[in-house]
Structure formats: structure tokens, C-alpha cells
Amino acid sequence: MGPFFQRFEAPLRKVQVEQLRRELLAWLEANAFPADTSYRVATVVDELFCNTMEYSGAAWTEVGAETSGTDVALSLRDDGVAFDPFEAGQKDYSLYLASDTDRRLGLYLVARLARQVDYRRGDGINEVRFVVEAEPPAPGRRRPPRS
Numbered sequence: 001m002g003p004f005f006q007r008f009e010a011p012l013r014k015v016q017v018e019q020l021r022r023e024l025l026a027w028l029e030a031n032a033f034p035a036d037t038s039y040r041v042a043t044v045v046d047e048l049f050c051n052t053m054e055y056s057g058a059a060w061t062e063v064g065a066e067t068s069g070t071d072v073a074l075s076l077r078d079d080g081v082a083f084d085p086f087e088a089g090q091k092d093y094s095l096y097l098a099s100d101t102d103r104r105l106g107l108y109l110v111a112r113l114a115r116q117v118d119y120r121r122g123d124g125i126n127e128v129r130f131v132v133e134a135e136p137p138a139p140g141r142r143r144p145p146r147s
Helices: 014-030 035-056 093-098 106-113
Strands: 004-009 060-068 071-078 116-122 125-132
Touching: 004 014, 014 035, 014 060, 035 060, 035 071, 035 106, 035 125
Parallel strands: none
Antiparallel strands: 004 060, 060 071, 071 125, 116 125
16 A cells, blocks of 8 residues: 555644544554554654644645555644744653643653654744554554555
8 A cells, every 4th residue: 555645724623633543544554554553653643733733823734654664654744833842952851741841741742652753844844754663463464565
């Protein structure tokens, strides 16, 4: 099965989060990823998409996913306000957790569920890329060949 791609136009709504989750889970199932991996991928996408919806003011958001060996590589792109989740020492989550910040712990969750998380901004576009390490295929199931 080919890569996954969805584009959403503003205004972003909760119903789009639910639609995205359903379609992404179906794509992961079609690619024979086990439930644990699918849950971690969907949770990370939910968190990042909801952050974009609530805070960015984006006119559009794109979500892409593809298999990379036995991992799932994903990206979220939007044209909203720049926000680097790792700016000002945010990579040290022990400090983040101990701080009096009013932010929720979604970024901490993303960092715990994904093996790699990167952010970049270029030409007015935010892009968060992350990799979720896949569990082995469920017993008796094989992943389809990659194209």
C-alpha cells in the first residue's frame, strides 16, 4: 500500500481529528502494523493535529505517513504561526515537567511515544517529522512488500 496523505483546510474542527484518526488507523491496519504501534502513531498525530488546530491559526494542515523499513515515518505541515516545540531547552523534559508552565504535557507524550521528533520552519511552513518504531507484525501476519 502506498503512502498516507490528508490535507485539511481551515477552519480545523474536532470532527477532522476523528476522521484523520479513523483513516490513519485503517492505513496502518492495511500495512499490517500491530495495534500497539497503531495506537502510538494515532496518539502522536492526534496531539500534534489538535495543537495545530488550537494554537497555530493555520489556513491548512497536511498529514503524511509512510513506512520506513519496520517503522512509520510521519509529518505534519501547516502554514500557521511558527512554534518550535524544542526551543528554549524544551528537549530536557525533566525540566519541562518540573516547571510551572501552563502548557499541557502533550509534547512530552509525543517525545515519549516517538523514537525521533524533528521540527523545522521554512518559507512560512512548519513541519514536524517523527518516527514511531514498529512492533513486530502480529503472529501469522506479514507486512506487504514496500513499494
